[in-house]
Amino acid sequence: MFARRAGEPLTRTRIIAWLTALLVVELLVAMAALAIGSSGALLGEVIAWVSGDELSATTRAILFDARLPRVWFAAITGCALATSGAVFQAVLRNPLADPYVLGISSGAALCATLFLALGITQIGGALLGAPLFALGGAALSLLILLGAQRWAPPGRDGVYVLLLTGVIFNAFASALITFLKAIVSAQKAQELLFYLMGSLSVEGLDTTTMLACTAVVSAVTCALFWFSRDLNLLSLGDQDAEALGVNARGVRRWVVGLASISVAVAVAYTGLIGFVGLVIPHGLRLLLGPDHRLLLPACALGGASFLTFCDLLARGCFEWFSMTLPVGVVTSIIGAPLFVFLLRRSMMGARGVR
Amino acid sequence: MDAFANLSRTTHTPSRSSCRWLSLLLALLVLFSGCEPKKQAEGESTGESNTTTTSNSGALETTASETSKSAAPEKDAILVARSKSLPENPERIVSMAPNITEILYALDQGDRVVGVTRFCDWPEQAKQKTKIGGFIDPDMEVILSLEPDLVIGMVAGDAKIVDKLEKANIPYAFLKMDHFDATYDGIAHVGALLGGDGEGKKKASALISKMRQEVHKSAAASQARLTQQKVDAPSALFVLGHKPLIVAGKGTFGDELITLSGAKNAAADLEGSYPQVDLEKLLQLDPDVIVDATMTPATANTNDDFWKSFGSLKAVKNKRVATFEDPSLLRPGPRLPEALERFSGSISPEEK
Amino acid sequence: MSSDTAKAGALVLEGVKRAFGEVSILNGVNLRCEGGQAWAIVGANGAGKSTMMKIAAGLQSPSSGKITLDGEDVRSMDRRSLARKRAVVGAGWSSQLFDFTTLELVLMGEHANTSRWSLPDDAQIERARAVLERLDLSHLASRPATVLSSGELQRVMLARALVSRSPWLMLDEPTANLDMRHQLQVLEIIREHCRQGGSALVILHDLSLVEAYFDQVAILHEGKIAASGSPNEAMSEALLSDVFQVNMCAVALQNRRLWYATDTGDV
Numbered sequence: 001m002f003a004r005r006a007g008e009p010l011t012r013t014r015i016i017a018w019l020t021a022l023l024v025v026e027l028l029v030a031m032a033a034l035a036i037g038s039s040g041a042l043l044g045e046v047i048a049w050v051s052g053d054e055l056s057a058t059t060r061a062i063l064f065d066a067r068l069p070r071v072w073f074a075a076i077t078g079c080a081l082a083t084s085g086a087v088f089q090a091v092l093r094n095p096l097a098d099p100y101v102l103g104i105s106s107g108a109a110l111c112a113t114l115f116l117a118l119g120i121t122q123i124g125g126a127l128l129g130a131p132l133f134a135l136g137g138a139a140l141s142l143l144i145l146l147g148a149q150r151w152a153p154p155g156r157d158g159v160y161v162l163l164l165t166g167v168i169f170n171a172f173a174s175a176l177i178t179f180l181k182a183i184v185s186a187q188k189a190q191e192l193l194f195y196l197m198g199s200l201s202v203e204g205l206d207t208t209t210m211l212a213c214t215a216v217v218s219a220v221t222c223a224l225f226w227f228s229r230d231l232n233l234l235s236l237g238d239q240d241a242e243a244l245g246v247n248a249r250g251v252r253r254w255v256v257g258l259a260s261i262s263v264a265v266a267v268a269y270t271g272l273i274g275f276v277g278l279v280i281p282h283g284l285r286l287l288l289g290p291d292h293r294l295l296l297p298a299c300a301l302g303g304a305s306f307l308t309f310c311d312l313l314a315r316g317c318f319e320w321f322s323m324t325l326p327v328g329v330v331t332s333i334i335g336a337p338l339f340v341f342l343l344r345r346s347m348m349g350a351r352g353v354r
Numbered sequence: 355m356d357a358f359a360n361l362s363r364t365t366h367t368p369s370r371s372s373c374r375w376l377s378l379l380l381a382l383l384v385l386f387s388g389c390e391p392k393k394q395a396e397g398e399s400t401g402e403s404n405t406t407t408t409s410n411s412g413a414l415e416t417t418a419s420e421t422s423k424s425a426a427p428e429k430d431a432i433l434v435a436r437s438k439s440l441p442e443n444p445e446r447i448v449s450m451a452p453n454i455t456e457i458l459y460a461l462d463q464g465d466r467v468v469g470v471t472r473f474c475d476w477p478e479q480a481k482q483k484t485k486i487g488g489f490i491d492p493d494m495e496v497i498l499s500l501e502p503d504l505v506i507g508m509v510a511g512d513a514k515i516v517d518k519l520e521k522a523n524i525p526y527a528f529l530k531m532d533h534f535d536a537t538y539d540g541i542a543h544v545g546a547l548l549g550g551d552g553e554g555k556k557k558a559s560a561l562i563s564k565m566r567q568e569v570h571k572s573a574a575a576s577q578a579r580l581t582q583q584k585v586d587a588p589s590a591l592f593v594l595g596h597k598p599l600i601v602a603g604k605g606t607f608g609d610e611l612i613t614l615s616g617a618k619n620a621a622a623d624l625e626g627s628y629p630q631v632d633l634e635k636l637l638q639l640d641p642d643v644i645v646d647a648t649m650t651p652a653t654a655n656t657n658d659d660f661w662k663s664f665g666s667l668k669a670v671k672n673k674r675v676a677t678f679e680d681p682s683l684l685r686p687g688p689r690l691p692e693a694l695e696r697f698s699g700s701i702s703p704e705e706k
Numbered sequence: 707m708s709s710d711t712a713k714a715g716a717l718v719l720e721g722v723k724r725a726f727g728e729v730s731i732l733n734g735v736n737l738r739c740e741g742g743q744a745w746a747i748v749g750a751n752g753a754g755k756s757t758m759m760k761i762a763a764g765l766q767s768p769s770s771g772k773i774t775l776d777g778e779d780v781r782s783m784d785r786r787s788l789a790r791k792r793a794v795v796g797a798g799w800s801s802q803l804f805d806f807t808t809l810e811l812v813l814m815g816e817h818a819n820t821s822r823w824s825l826p827d828d829a830q831i832e833r834a835r836a837v838l839e840r841l842d843l844s845h846l847a848s849r850p851a852t853v854l855s856s857g858e859l860q861r862v863m864l865a866r867a868l869v870s871r872s873p874w875l876m877l878d879e880p881t882a883n884l885d886m887r888h889q890l891q892v893l894e895i896i897r898e899h900c901r902q903g904g905s906a907l908v909i910l911h912d913l914s915l916v917e918a919y920f921d922q923v924a925i926l927h928e929g930k931i932a933a934s935g936s937p938n939e940a941m942s943e944a945l946l947s948d949v950f951q952v953n954m955c956a957v958a959l960q961n962r963r964l965w966y967a968t969d970t971g972d973v
């Protein structure tokens with residue numbers, strides 16, 4: 001009844017129904033992710049805790065110091081990546097766009113890599129960390145990108161310029177990162193690899209930082225919802241959108257900027273986690289339709305659930321590999337076949353009556 | 355001209371919007387950098403101070419010493435990081451590096467070890483212990499679940515783990531051992547960490563003297579053989595990787611093995627601890643002996659092909675390319691004397 | 707649909723010039739289109755008709771000159787107000803990125819009339835369905851627009867323009883890709899729209915249809931309006947032969963002429 005099958009335009013009921021469902025899914029997955037981890041399943045304890053029992057200090061430490069930060073950050077990062085992916089696909093008019101296509105993440109990764117490679121601890125008295133470098137790198141990339149947008153021609157060509165700038169910057173940053181990997185010691189190189197693969201090992205992060213990240217990502221995501229209708233119209237092409245009353249260039253600039261901030265915050269702490277920003281928007285679009293008024297909030301919740309789930313798997317497999325898999329590996333292993341499956345289904349759907 | 359700019363009613367210029375983004379991002383940076391000093395404050399409150407050294411060890415590099423209430427060792431060049439309080443008699447020890455595991459077992463403390471990395475493969479019994487992850491990717495949750503009294507690790511591992519252990523209030527000690535003497539000191543520190551009214555220290559001393567004796571014996575024997583064969587300090591290269599070709603430079607364990615065996619490290623003048631060399635450089639260095647740690651008896655034959663391509667080298671022509679079969683012997687731990695024994699056997703082989 | 711159409715004001719182009727670099731496309735276009743009139747624009751390919759329409763719609767700026775719609779300068783209006791006053795459908799603009807259904811596409815026409823957070827209400831959906839019915843597109847309402855043929859897509863774009871309830875319709879070749887029946891259907895809808903107080907500016911190639919359905923025509927030639935007025939007044943064999951560089955002949959019917967072209971001199 002709520003599926004796209006009806007062919008009816010979006011109604012309030014459908015939005016509420018779907019978002020509630022997705023929220024429930026996220027809460028369930030989060031609970032499961034708290035219950036399962038590298039030291040075993042604590043399902044009993046979690047249920048006991050929920051019903052008010054006390055926990056042993058160890059269990060408490062495991063749940064709240066080791067697992068909760070990861071689950072929390074998985075939700076934030078998944079939300080940031082999926083929403084940004086959806087928004088980039090619309091604004092760049094490219095179904096293959098993901099949050100990393102414009103190079104913001106490359107800039108962030110490059111600076112974080114520089115930090116890891118050089119092992120810089122202090123500059124002028126302030127204790128710096130890799131995330132700060134990453135944010136700085138992202139800021140730099142965003143400036144370059146906005147600069148490119150300034151002299152880009154309006155309309156379709158402008159989008160190409162944006163995309164090309166991103167692609168070129170990505171290639172450039174990748175080359176530099178590879179160079180850094182080649183000149184550092186073998187062990188540092190492995191550290192770099194771990195970072196670049198994407199991981200959610202944020203256990204040491206203090207609450208203030210977590211809250212700050214949550215605040216930024218939530219604010220940006222809500223701000224992106226503001227542009228939902230404009231994004232619908234943008235998919236018709238710049239001329240049509242302008243004719244109907246949308247400031248195509250302005251919307252593009254705002255949306256790219258906002259989404260980039262969100263991606264930058266995610267990448268700074270977790271590295272490059274792939275596939276979330278690509279697969280979730282496509283999957284949800286197939287299920288819910290392309291209307292961004294439902295799609296964007298759905299991506300926010302769906303992305304959070306997906307990444308939390310992947311993190312659950314990454315930690316749950318500790319027994320077999322004696323290591324927590326980098327979550328970027330899990331998202332790719334699950335995401336790639338999922339993507340192919342969705343692609344085939346959407347191709348088949350496009351040919352016939354839906 | 356830009357049609358849309360003309361149509362747009364907002365009078366801001368593009369540069370102004372870039373400025374807006376810049377200030378927004380700067381605000382973010384300030385926000386996040388505001389979070390960082392908290393870590394520093396936490397670090398200070400637990401007695402760790404960070405200095406302006408730049409090194410690969412990152413946040414773990416400290417040189418400040420600090421008094422502690424227990425008889426546990428102070429911070430120094432070897433014991434690079436420790437938690438504010440250390441237990442008197444740790445019963446449950448987690449080892450975060452293969453060499454630490456070896457040391458603990460060599461000190462007869464295998465029973466007290468509750469967690470090891472997945473790379474800890476000596477002795478055999480170590481493999482049975484619960485795995486806590488890898489050298490640079492230890493899993494915090496598993497460490498927590500083991501409820502350890504003490505975590506001992508090496509500085510070169512995961513730098514973030516110190517903060518995580520701090521937060522979890524788990525006592526820890528991180529050591530730095532990058533040459534023979536440092537290893538002896540390190541073993542002494544581990545002994546001290548074990549407490550037990552000096553039991554640990556005694557065992558450590560015993561192990562250290564045994565190691566020194568064996569090292570001395572092997573070194574002397576090797577030098578004697580060289581003198582006998584009327585060879586004067588042959589030049590040697592210790593190869594640790596084929597693609598790219600990496601050799602042991604000055605100040606590494608490999609370098610010490612060479613010197614102790616009575617040879618000269620051909621790579622001593624090269625920059626860095628593990629310099630990369632190409633054929634040209636290799637020809638320049640032209641060592642008398644090459645000890646290759648990347649080959650095993652199984653691969654020795656196929657790797658002969660590798661060295662064939664360097665046929666113009668003295669060592670290859672004279673068939674002085676030897677295999678160093680077990681690179682894991684090179685861990686800063688109790689098996690160093692054995693490493694030297696095998697190594698010197700390649701430098702100064704017995705006359706047939 | 708038609709009862710909501712507001713009365714259209716006048717569209718005035720004064721001294722509109724447009725050059726792309728060295729090449730001058732429009733050389734001073736002066737045109738006054740009163741509200742309530744159905745205007746056809748004819749001219750040779752590349753004469754600048756589409757450019758003129760985009761400039762009239764406020765989507766491009768002229769190199770010089772002024773365009774007023776209902777007394778207001780088109781370039782000084784913000785996009786939404788402009789969208790409420792005029793609906794423009796270009797030729798070959800539309801591209802589909804996502805698979806919105808036809809109905810959803812048509813409802814996008816209400817963008818300028820509705821607020822950011824509103825969803826289409828029943829009245830709007832009813833209206834949109836009525837427009838689709840009028841254009842023989844009801845059976846496609848639930849289909850994703852990506853599977854439509856070019857002719858169907860053309861009519862969907864027109865439906866979207868009608869749904870927006872803008873008094874002015876600016877259409878670039880709305881009959882291209884359409885079969886005979888649908889061509890007449892579209893032109894009839896435009897005529898009805900104007901009868902109810904709206905206005906239309908339509909670029910067309912078929913001169914006979916222009917005679918049949920439009921009360922005013924402007925002929926764009928060499929960057930200027932060569933002639934404007936009712937088809938009878940403005941369209942003459944001599945002028946049109948000059949414009950199209952081919953022998954244009956008219957055959958008089960009861961109340962209008964039928965136009966055809968020949969290469970040779972035979973009549």
